[in-house]
Amino acid sequence: MSVNEHIILAKRPQGMPDESDFTLEEIPLPVPQAGEALVRTVYLSVDPYMRGRMSDAKSYAKPYEVGQVIAGGAIGQVMESADPTLREGDFVVGTWGWQRYAAVQTGSLRKVNPDLAPISTALGVLGMTGLTAYFGLLDIGQPQAGETVVVSGGAGAVGMIVGQIAKIKGARVVGIAGSDEKNRYLTEKLGFSAAINYRSDDLASALAEACPDGVDVYFDNVGGEVSDAVLRLINRNARIPICGQIALYNLEKPDTGPRIQSLLLTNTALMKGFLVGDYASRYPEALQELAVWLRDGKIQYAENIVHGFEKTIEAFLGLFSGENLGKQLVKVSEEQR
Template sequence: MSVNERIILAKRPQGMPDESDFAFEEQPLPVPQAGEVLVRTVYLSVDPYMRGRMSDAKSYAKPYEVGQVIAGGAVGQVMESTDPTYREGDFVTGSWGWQRFAAVSTGTLRKVNPDLAPVSTALGVLGMTGLTAYFGLLDIGQPQAGETVVVSGGAGAVGMIVGQIAKIKGARVVGIAGSDEKTTYLTEELGFDAAINYRTDDLKAALVEACPEGVDVYFDNVGGDVSDQVLRLINKNARIPICGQIALYNLEKPDTGPRIQSLLLTNTALMKGFLVGDYASRYNEGLHELAEWLRDGKIKHAENVIDGFDKTLEAFLGLFTGENLGKQLVKVSEEQK
């Protein structure tokens, strides 16, 4: 317990990342300074957006530095505290990233109540993932009862929550995902009205069939050809929150396709890129409502937990091969009562 282990960016990936882009390194256990706590990581999060931060291209988040630890969402327990408002054993969430231990300023932490829901939900439905779905769908997408909402990456962490919130709002919900296991999960377990496997179905025909009244909201997590097909079906005054473009993150060539401006014009449609951080002042509102829905069973949270810090890269790389169903987490240590 006197050694920390962490994963750093060894070099910037070209195209699809692989394990050689990262390095595990050992360091002495950090010592918390004034205003900091020492945390032991219980769960860490791997997310598609992290791929963007591994490049140095202009993007919405600051690029990771080569040689530095990969920052990202994590849940842990306080081991030592210099701040009287945090006690040993408290569960906290923050963005200290891919390391077993960290000394973290308490100003960047939020406490997690283990009696309310499993602490891992702080990285999922009751964390950035849930808030991303909540604000993107409700603030930009604004689904109305009876409208049709299509969500790409429907079986991903954000997509699953988007679809469930859209159902709560009375919309017809169509998910697009990459395997029959996923599409079955969406319709059988999460109550989506239809789900389409873009890898095997004739996407165009399947979309037309699943959306007989067109598409009012398209929550886009993936981009690329899938989006081209959905956008051809948008209705007058459609809303299109752009949450992610996972199909493109590892492209090495410029991404080209049909220009979409004419579709937006003729349908007087709105498309908006967003980041959950744009809504930081409203997080409490979102978390409150998400927690109610979770408690009332209106939202199920699906997690895919890989056990062991040494499996972190495998979990991350699996995001791009479409293996995960729901939120992908790595369990790093046991919760201590």
């Protein structure tokens, strides 16, 4: 086994990305340098935010470079390490991205205990996904008992954690997702009070029916017309964390719609974009609390796992047709214990 594979950005996508924007290449197995460990990827993560990094527009996240490997969350097992705290076979999470094997700075890796929870959760509910839901909802959204929380992308990896944390805080939760099957999962398995299919339901009337007392917190993963409809229902002092705008990532033209400032003004509402990395100093407390909720069965998670490194691009593209229920992962190799 002396061959590696990785996926690089071949060119910047125009609008909706397709296979031609990426190149899967065979390359030599990396040789770890001083301070690096050699890691074999077990799971890798494909996430909507990556689309943003494929463009070179100004943003908080550095754009990917054309010709470079797509960076992103990944879990693997250490094959070789000079660092005594990382031994062969240890499970680690990092951001080496779309490659079968990687030589990674050991300082950028975090060890994962495979006996506490399935290791894949380190990319999901006990990783960036859970942290994103946790800080966006609790720090910006601040749901109170009895309030109504609406979450778009409700059946996505972040959205379903948002809804469950809001429930823990005593709020009524309404999810918006793209299929009846997903919505049944939200109401029947996760206990959402209502779930709306933005593809088939009349959004305005379905929302009005699901939110008879208006909307106190709108956790926005999608943007576009779904958000237009929710914002019309916000209450005085509503809070609106902006987590993602997946409806817009692939637009080729500027997105236009009703201006929202008047709604924010007349409802004295707060809207804020956020980046989970800004909360890094508080990750330990959040992971601790998420782990307790998970252990106590207060949070469930869903994963959509495709098998095979060669399925990575397809899995990424599938995010934009709304195929995934919960966290979308690619299983690249087996856990060896």
